Amino acid sequence: MAIVALAGGVGASKLLLGLSKVLPAEDLTVTVNTGDDLELHGLSISPDLDIVTYTLAGIANPATGWGIREDTFAALEWLGKYGRPAWFHLGDRDLATHIHRTALLRSGSSVSEAGHSISAAFGVKVRILPMSDQPVRTMLRTSEGLLAFQEYLVHRRAEPVVEGIEFAGAGQALPSPGVIESIGSADGIVICPSNPLISIGPILAVPGIREALRARRSEVLAVSPIVGGKSLKGPSDRMLEQLGMKASALTVAGLYRDFAGRFLLDLQDHELQPSIEALDMKVALAQTVMRSDDDKRVLAQSVLSFLGQARK
Amino acid sequence: MAIVALAGGVGASKLLLGLSKVLPAEDLTVTVNTGDDLELHGLSISPDLDIVTYTLAGIANPATGWGIREDTFAALEWLGKYGRPAWFHLGDRDLATHIHRTALLRSGSSVSEAGHSISAAFGVKVRILPMSDQPVRTMLRTSEGLLAFQEYLVHRRAEPVVEGIEFAGAGQALPSPGVIESIGSADGIVICPSNPLISIGPILAVPGIREALRARRSEVLAVSPIVGGKSLKGPSDRMLEQLGMKASALTVAGLYRDFAGRFLLDLQDHELQPSIEALDMKVALAQTVMRSDDDKRVLAQSVLSFLGQARK
Numbered sequence: 069m070a071i072v073a074l075a076g077g078v079g080a081s082k083l084l085l086g087l088s089k090v091l092p093a094e095d096l097t098v099t100v101n102t103g104d105d106l107e108l109h110g111l112s113i114s115p116d117l118d119i120v121t122y123t124l125a126g127i128a129n130p131a132t133g134w135g136i137r138e139d140t141f142a143a144l145e146w147l148g149k150y151g152r153p154a155w156f157h158l159g160d161r162d163l164a165t166h167i168h169r170t171a172l173l174r175s176g177s178s179v180s181e182a183g184h185s186i187s188a189a190f191g192v193k194v195r196i197l198p199m200s201d202q203p204v205r206t207m208l209r210t211s212e213g214l215l216a217f218q219e220y221l222v223h224r225r226a227e228p229v230v231e232g233i234e235f236a237g238a239g240q241a242l243p244s245p246g247v248i249e250s251i252g253s254a255d256g257i258v259i260c261p262s263n264p265l266i267s268i269g270p271i272l273a274v275p276g277i278r279e280a281l282r283a284r285r286s287e288v289l290a291v292s293p294i295v296g297g298k299s300l301k302g303p304s305d306r307m308l309e310q311l312g313m314k315a316s317a318l319t320v321a322g323l324y325r326d327f328a329g330r331f332l333l334d335l336q337d338h339e340l341q342p343s344i345e346a347l348d349m350k351v352a353l354a355q356t357v358m359r360s361d362d363d364k365r366v367l368a369q370s371v372l373s374f375l376g377q378a379r380k
Numbered sequence: 381m382a383i384v385a386l387a388g389g390v391g392a393s394k395l396l397l398g399l400s401k402v403l404p405a406e407d408l409t410v411t412v413n414t415g416d417d418l419e420l421h422g423l424s425i426s427p428d429l430d431i432v433t434y435t436l437a438g439i440a441n442p443a444t445g446w447g448i449r450e451d452t453f454a455a456l457e458w459l460g461k462y463g464r465p466a467w468f469h470l471g472d473r474d475l476a477t478h479i480h481r482t483a484l485l486r487s488g489s490s491v492s493e494a495g496h497s498i499s500a501a502f503g504v505k506v507r508i509l510p511m512s513d514q515p516v517r518t519m520l521r522t523s524e525g526l527l528a529f530q531e532y533l534v535h536r537r538a539e540p541v542v543e544g545i546e547f548a549g550a551g552q553a554l555p556s557p558g559v560i561e562s563i564g565s566a567d568g569i570v571i572c573p574s575n576p577l578i579s580i581g582p583i584l585a586v587p588g589i590r591e592a593l594r595a596r597r598s599e600v601l602a603v604s605p606i607v608g609g610k611s612l613k614g615p616s617d618r619m620l621e622q623l624g625m626k627a628s629a630l631t632v633a634g635l636y637r638d639f640a641g642r643f644l645l646d647l648q649d650h651e652l653q654p655s656i657e658a659l660d661m662k663v664a665l666a667q668t669v670m671r672s673d674d675d676k677r678v679l680a681q682s683v684l685s686f687l688g689q690a691r692k
Contacts, residue, residue: 110483140454146476150501152483160472164458167479171422171464189462 076267086364103270388579398676415582
């Protein structure tokens with residue numbers, strides 16, 4: 069059963085790990101947000117691509133949710149001695165990824181090709197695609213001015229009030245090779261439980277992707293990233309409210325209604341089922357909070373089973 | 381007493397450390413070879429500038445002669461996983477230097493400015509100047525073809541037979557700001573006990589430097605890098621012989637005779653004194669092999685005292 073997953077970083081990784089356990093690797097394609105990418109210390113850093121790759125490679129740091137297991141921070145400490153910003157925590161092993169990617173990009177490789185070189189080095193067979201090979205940068209209009217996404221999230225700890233979101237460069241970007249084709253040919257498409265505004269939002273902003281999803285609406289399943297009015301990970305809830313929306317699975321369903329025909333709702337939120345069904349979406353209920361590897365597999369099975377119904 | 385030292389890397393560092401102990405820091409200017417510079421993993425690496433800086437900062441690794449004390453190699457191991465060449469040993473802390481330098485160069489800083497940022501971070505008050513802000517690359521014609529210097533020295537462990545030496549780019553290079561001026565105004569100039577062919581040679585190949593030294597010939601003192609027919613450090617002896625010269629302090633004196641009026645010879649080589657004096661050079665004898673910090677200070681004192689005689 070060929071599955072395409074649209075993913076941000078940490079929020080998506082747990083479900084992706086579950087899917088990779090219940091599907092043959094070659095059946096899974098992940099299209100990843102690159103709106104969070106940044107250039108720091110002259111290095112091209114793709115945090116979401118990396119966390120997805122590290123997770124599927126089995127080398128992610130489970131304690132932090134980012135970076136590589138048992139990584140050290142000697143280089144970062146010394147970059148600090150040179151007066152370089154040290155707020156973005158780059159481990160020594162992680163730094164090798166950024167150095168390798170940057171060297172490949174400078175020698176003419178695309179973001180896709182560089183990403184493939186990195187995932188291949190760890191024997192990852194799942195196909196991991198950046199949403200675009202062109203730069204798209206998620207910029208937040210905030211109470212402290214326009215901030216690049218990592219500035220806002222990591223440096224300013226998501227404290228500024230968000231007043232608007234822009235995806236700089238999205239208009240000129242193309243979906244990377246394979247993104248549209250894989251959506252077209254998949255048996256089902258999963259929108260991972262990532263921040264709808266700044267993880268899934270940038271992917272949808274790349275011309276052509278939202279349209280490709282719409283054409284597959286009945287096979288597109290979104291997993292709610294909001295449970296009981298709180299985000300599973302990160303500042304989605306706060307951000308929705310600052311932008312005048314209610315932090316609720318129903319809000320997310322509303323944001324996705326034009327291209328997602330199925331919505332996987334947490335059991336806690338069962339009372340929202342009628343309202344979401346009123347958006348012309350089929351709803352299934354499941355335990356979406358993943359605490360153990362078993363939870364991840366079970367949720368992945370629920371996703372596949374709900375998508376399987378679409379094919380009957 | 382304002383002193384200028386011309387220096388390669390490891391060979392020069394011991395004497396530079398000695399000079400820095402017996403002179404006020406502001407009296408010492410070091411012009412360093414950058415012919416060994418290389419680009420690896422997309423990073424601009426200046427091995428000789430770094431080892432001089434690390435030595436004067438008191439953070440060099442005394443065991444290896446290169447790199448930073450107690451450095452770790454996590455990033456390098458991971459660069460190897462990505463199939464990148466791992467023969468040039470880059471420690472994690474050392475890597476921060478290369479990342480910082482590369483970022484500065486890419487944002488428009490000169491090699492001099494980047495070097496100053498690095499030495500200033502460690503509070504080094506000695507003035508360290510690259511020989512040039514333009515790229516000069518020491519290329520060796522060898523039995524295995526044309527090799528960049530670090531390829532030859534580190535990757536191929538100085539095993540290929542050297543048939544010729546070229547300094548690519550030297551014709552277009554300019555001395556970096558301060559190099560010519562400091563030679564002109566110094567009370568004395570020291571040619572450190574570095575490889576005359578591939579450490580001092582590139583510096584002399586930058587247009588204007590050899591001429592500036594010639595104008596100060598009686599105040600230019602060379603410390604022999606060859607003792608008893610063997611190089612103090614590195615492959616100088618072998619390289620001289622492969623190029624048809626005898627590995628001897630006398631050969632080095634001959635290479636420097638047009639611009640160096642003084643030669644500090646090791647006590648072991650006292651029998652060469654008359655032949656070197658016949659080159660119109662004043663000769664002093666000293667113990668030039670530096671095993672302890674005390675040896676370094678004593679040799680530095682000998683250098684200053686021999687140069688002091690030039691001023692009388």
